[in-house]
Amino acid sequence: MRALVLGGSVFVGKRLVQALVVNGHEVSVLNRGKTPTELPEGVGHLKADRTDIASMQAALGSSEWDVVYDVSGFVMAAGGSDIDGLLDLFDGRVGDYVYVSSIMAYDQSLTGIFPWTEDLGFNPEGTASYGGFKAVAEQAMLHRHASSGFPASVVRPAAIYGPDNNIFDMEAPMFLRLLQSRPVLVGAEPDVVFIPDDVLPTIERPVFGHLFGVRHHAIASIEKAGRLLGFRPRYDARSGHVQTYEWFLGQGWAERTEPLRDPVWGASWDFDAEAELAARLR
Numbered sequence: 001m002r003a004l005v006l007g008g009s010v011f012v013g014k015r016l017v018q019a020l021v022v023n024g025h026e027v028s029v030l031n032r033g034k035t036p037t038e039l040p041e042g043v044g045h046l047k048a049d050r051t052d053i054a055s056m057q058a059a060l061g062s063s064e065w066d067v068v069y070d071v072s073g074f075v076m077a078a079g080g081s082d083i084d085g086l087l088d089l090f091d092g093r094v095g096d097y098v099y100v101s102s103i104m105a106y107d108q109s110l111t112g113i114f115p116w117t118e119d120l121g122f123n124p125e126g127t128a129s130y131g132g133f134k135a136v137a138e139q140a141m142l143h144r145h146a147s148s149g150f151p152a153s154v155v156r157p158a159a160i161y162g163p164d165n166n167i168f169d170m171e172a173p174m175f176l177r178l179l180q181s182r183p184v185l186v187g188a189e190p191d192v193v194f195i196p197d198d199v200l201p202t203i204e205r206p207v208f209g210h211l212f213g214v215r216h217h218a219i220a221s222i223e224k225a226g227r228l229l230g231f232r233p234r235y236d237a238r239s240g241h242v243q244t245y246e247w248f249l250g251q252g253w254a255e256r257t258e259p260l261r262d263p264v265w266g267a268s269w270d271f272d273a274e275a276e277l278a279a280r281l282r
Helices: 011-022 053-060 083-090 130-148 171-179 223-229 237-250 271-281
Strands: 002-006 026-031 044-047 065-070 094-100 152-155
Touching: 002 011, 011 026, 026 053, 044 053, 053 083, 083 094, 083 130, 094 130, 130 152, 171 237, 171 271
Parallel strands: 002 026, 002 065, 026 044, 065 094, 094 152
Antiparallel strands: none
16 A cells, blocks of 8 residues: 555554554655654655645646645644645545544533534634634535545544644643642532442443543544544553553653654643642642
């Protein structure tokens, strides 16, 4: 299979490229070439800016692909990209176009609905926000699929974490808060009850929930992926975080005192601000 990955230099795209290579596919990566990365041996590298259609056209030429994985579907610095122009370049020249979207493409005002399903409304914020841009891109692809049969598929991850995560305000600072006995800020006074591991198998009724923020939640099912694609996850939530924590320790970050900040998202943490707020609340 000839596969093209838009992105492919960091985190999700990087892991996707590695998986494709391991499974014997012919892989090329298209990105701006500004993020230092070592691609696996044999992987082609095309350099172009997806916000510049002429640049993309020059890099792609007349190539055809069995599948295109769009992992760079939001360009922070440029406020997005011309989705219709991009799809024009691949229309009639790709077997499948897989767009990695986000649960943020849902209308974030939908609270009290569990779980979110595909028929719920799109994020209405427009291209100025991450979720709004994802929603605009999705709708452009789905409209083209309905009108001309363009082979678009959309995947909406609910929570992405793991080794090589380049968004530094997620699991890394939480590991540090726990290791360094720093305060963990929540929106209400918790009545915490710790459940020993040996008790978990005896619980017959569901007692757990996931809440990422006051106006955001993510309860997702992989039933459709299993039914249609035969997908079976390699990790569950516990083993996935164990693997991520081992990677975190391997970076030598357990005693880290200075925050990390990635150059694209600017994501980081501020433990001093958290401590000040915790002290004021106490």
